[in-house]
Amino acid sequence: MIPDIRDLRSRAQSSFFEIFEELAEGGIATDKDARIVWINAKYQKFLGIPANRNLVGLPISEVIPRSLIPRVLDTGHPILLDLMEYSDRRCIVSRFPLFDDDRRIIGAFGFVLYDNLNEIMPLMNKVRKLSTALSRAESSLRNGGRSARYSVSQFIGTTPGALEVKRQARAAALSSLPVVITGETGTGKEILAQAIHAASDRAGGNFVAVNVAAIPEALLEVEFFGAAPGAYTGLGKQGRIGKMQLANGGTLLLDEVADMPAAIQSKLLRALQEREIEPLGGNAVVKVDVRLISATSRDLESLVQSGQFRADLSYRLNAYPIRIPPLRERLADIAALAEHILEEIVLRDGLSSISIGAAAINLLQGHDWPGNVRELRNMIERLVLEGGGKDIEAATVRDLLPRQSKAAAGRRGDTLAGGTALLPRMAEAVAALESDLMRAAMVQAGGDRTRAAELLQMPRSTFYAKAREYSI
Incomplete structure (x- = not known):
């Protein structure tokens, strides 16, 4: 006798559910309104909730605030593998929709597959990076190579200063206010600008960057506003599109904005006020809708006070200031930064896993890093090269550190009692x-x-x- 196909499917679903519950670290199920209808003891223990507390009937958002089960209920699509953070723990989870016989969603269930990520994190990191790289490449092709390459999560750090920068970046992404990012050279100002664009509702538009300090004053007007056909000798029949028009509907980054000549300042101010530009040598006015992010390593307010920068333009640009602290103010982030840079190098060069020990990190924390994260990245690249792709030892770091950093490290000792780093x-x-x-x-x-x-x-x-x- 051939079993009924519905009976087979029901048995398969039941077996699938039982296997998942047995193998997983915990399981939970909700109805179509995202209210908990079942949770096993392992999951309740994982969440740190007393076993005698009844969670049935509660919205899942009250128990797991950032649960993606509501998204599964909205879309009807499973999330097969995902990294979930709960309190100070991270785990791999799967979430699936539940359907009735008419393919209507009646609920969803989720399972914690792995609670200990130490063994699979290298693989997960590689998959995540490859997926991110593919997504960026596709986005870049759609936008003519002018999409943002970074997200807020790629600004690495957990010190108060780094967390505040990330908080401000996410807040800035929710509006179209002009932003001025200040920070020393090498702190990651352009990375943060791209991250703000990528998290904003303009992410589908172009991200266009202009380094004001790198372009001769005579060419800046054309660079910003473009030129009409025949505006100058050698210009083609199509003319030239300026960066403001290229960034229309997206974001324009004015890098080293403090170096902008006075003549261009006044023209830029008018363009921002009128939301229109007039290409050089032309009569036609072009409407533009651009979100401005500026970056500078100089004190814009001091330049305004000395008359080197227009106050009215400064007020318009600096609606939301973000200061990126130098690396010497967040030395405790060096360990995370070093690990992140190492992961990128390993993935880029196809190397086997490379680690860096605590003693080596303590030596790196003894340097004041005038070149900030950029200098740290160059140092890690050199350490990998000098070490031949092997784990990075303190002796290699000591050999490559600048002389004053070696002296400082020698005076303070590598660690305090108990291994606690001194400089943090x-x-x-x-x-x-x-x-x-x-x-x-x-x-x-x-x-x-x-x-x-x-x-x-x-x-x-x-x-x-x-x-x-x-x-x-």
């Missing part, structure tokens, strides 16, 4: 002192931030950025 503690102590001084200045200034900045002889933009960092 020093950075925390300096930050605490700076926060106390700023709070005292605010009290003395009666809550006036501008006056408090003057009392500390600190640039107002720096004071504002640090006030946000310290929640003052």
